[in-house]
Amino acid sequence: MRKPWFITLKFLPYSGMALFPFVLIKHADFKWSKTLVYHERIHLMQQLELLILPFYFFYVMNYFVNIIRFRNHDRAYREIIFEKEAYQNELEINYLRNRPFWAFLRYL
Numbered sequence: 001m002r003k004p005w006f007i008t009l010k011f012l013p014y015s016g017m018a019l020f021p022f023v024l025i026k027h028a029d030f031k032w033s034k035t036l037v038y039h040e041r042i043h044l045m046q047q048l049e050l051l052i053l054p055f056y057f058f059y060v061m062n063y064f065v066n067i068i069r070f071r072n073h074d075r076a077y078r079e080i081i082f083e084k085e086a087y088q089n090e091l092e093i094n095y096l097r098n099r100p101f102w103a104f105l106r107y108l
């Protein structure tokens with residue numbers, strides 16, 4: 001995958017956020033953070049594989065199920081299958097090269 005297009009938004013509530021085909025970042029310098037960029041690139045791939053809009057639907061549904069299960073925002077967020085895949089592989093440079101289609105299903 002090519003380098004993503006970055007958009008800096010100072011009011012962004014998170015360090016970074018993937019919004020296909022862009023990666024929104026809170027500070028311009030964050031584009032040099034390999035971990036953040038790999039993490040968001042995994043989300044871009046997930047979004048592409050789910051044809052963009054369904055990704056956001058499943059992401060939010062997964063969050064709501066988790067908030068009922070765990071009654072804790074941080075845990076609910078971390079347990080979203082898309083986040084689990086991204087956090088577990090954000091340090092692996094070649095992850096996207098070898099990643100099977102819909103690999104996020106492994107984290108269900």
Ligand SMILES: [Zn+2]
Binds near residue numbers: 039082086
């Ligand atoms: Zn994420």
